[in-house]
Amino acid sequence: MFPTTFPAPIVPAADSVPALRWGILAPGGIAATFAEAVQAHTNQKLVAVASRSLDRAQNFARTWGIADAYSDYAELLASPDIDVVYIAAQQHVHRDLALQAVAAGKHILVEKPFAMNGAEAREIVAAARAAGTFAMEAMWTRYLPQTSVIAQLLADGVLGDIKLVTADHGQNMPVGHRVRALDSGGGALLDLGIYPIAFASQILGTPTAIHNVGSLIDTGVDAQSLLTCSYASGAQAQLNTSLRVRTPTTASIAGENALLQIGGPFFTPSGFTLSKPSFDGESIHWADESGIVGHRGLSYQATALAGYVDQSLTESPIHSLAETIAILDTIDSARWQLGYRFESEK
Template sequence: MPQPRPDNQAHNTARPVLLPAPRTLSPRDAPSLGWGVMGPGGIAASFVEALRRHTEQRVVAVGSRDPQRARAFADRFGIPGAHGSYADVLDDDRVDIVYVASPHSAHVDHALQAIEAGRHVLVEKAFTRNAREAEQLVRAAREQGVFLMEAMWTRFLPHIDVVRQVLETGLLGEIRTVTADHGQFMTPDATHRLFAPELAGGALLDLGIYPVSFASMVLGPFASVTAVGTKAFTGVDGQASIVVSNEAGAHGVLNTSLFARTPTTASISGTHARLEIEGDFYAPATVRLISHEGELLDSHVPARREGGLCFEAAEAARCVRAGRLESDLMPLAETLRIMHVLDGIRRDLGVSYPGE
């Protein structure tokens, strides 16, 4: 039987190799599942395109409350099933797993419907509006015995596996500081979902979750979280600066914003060396190992930069076929922990969503 192909790029052999090669397997080697899409928006389009180009996954159904929208999405991507309701997606016998790509405010309802229908579920980040809703989904999935995972796509990318291995081997020494930011300039528009309180808009759940999740992966559980921020004109969080620490005293300095395009970089500094991840750090990106003196010691350059959403789908497919109910790379306990952190940050900022 042929071995799975690693999705990586060889290092330059002209100098000593200090960074490990990613262990990430090729998404094309993952078992093929029939996917149903709930919510045919922009992220769903990127997801389906990544699956079409880089995997053997089959997108077999799409659902929307607007039948014409579902049909247009299905025609665009050659999807055989176009449904005018989310319930019809769940009734489609071709569907093995559901990708919930609706607005944050609808995640809990749509994912819960899928779980109760006995479908495996991949829920777009942020997982839910708050930790209470996240706990509801996790309980339901465990009771039903179905796979459930947050679609935090960054966790599954090859360059993040390089970071993970560096942390495992202690190459940086004792970790002292993590930085990460994600800011985008969004034209003020009360009709846009990121400015809509009823859709759980704001910078934090859509953009800020990336630096928070990254810091959680590096530092582990936070011992303290402090945040300051500025609200947008609709009352959602427009910008937040967050300082976290772990029990060992390492710090994370994180930022998110709807008001400006920031560098979107990340770094991990230790007592021996530091890692720098170019912008956009949450997408396939170059990782550099830097000495105390500022010397470039080694770098990992991604083999390709497009279609990164395919890696999370491949992980879900492998877990489902193996009979696993969650992923080791993005375990449900980690998702719940991060949702509690986000709740605390919003409390610091004085931001809540209607109906919470």
């Protein structure tokens, strides 16, 4: 039956979980965004930062009121005063830093993409499981209020059988941007397309077939992709990403009983519209009223992680490590179809 109201989002309150002591590896732009979100909307404690440049680490520490700054990642990882490490470096070093952190007995939150490919992700996961440490990809969208509401609607069967999922994420990345660089594992799929692909994975699971049409730029990385994915249920997904142009960055879930549409950018705190299946059917709208906007939404994943660690879990129950690997496998397939392979894959 088409609802008249929405379920309340199920997200843990910031003060309902223990305050873990966090260290940050690589204080770049996303690390600053994370620090701002965590300090504004959680009770988590940022206690250390490490960079290959001591000046950079010290400047970051002063900006965010962090006590300890290191010029060596190993020094931070050796500290007994750190519970969890946020790995905010570029993806070409995620594997090495994650393995070092796990070997030091630290829980890890690894910025997306979790690794360069599925093979590297499997290495990290195997090491974390052997060590008994918590590991999670920073797929922050999974922890937003809107995602909780959508998950409840799907679980309740409000949309009926899902037949089509669509999502896109394109940005006009300037020449010289790291996303255009081959040596750092750039390309639209790993940096931007991971959001649409993860969205489809959340709804439909792992595809049984992947067909990608796209192009490369002169550096050798993928510039644009249009994926059509098929699933065992008979559903399909159409997923688009580009580093050449800005796109609407919207998403939709089309079921036999209802259509759900998320405005752009769909992976940030926003809202969605649920419509009856007829062409001119009535609609109802849900809006995020938390007051946490934009990338401040990164705060939700930090609170969620602290709660999982408190429950003695070793991975996220709503974005498992198996799913993290499967999403990277999907990206691998899409890259390879365009002729974009890393040296280790040749």
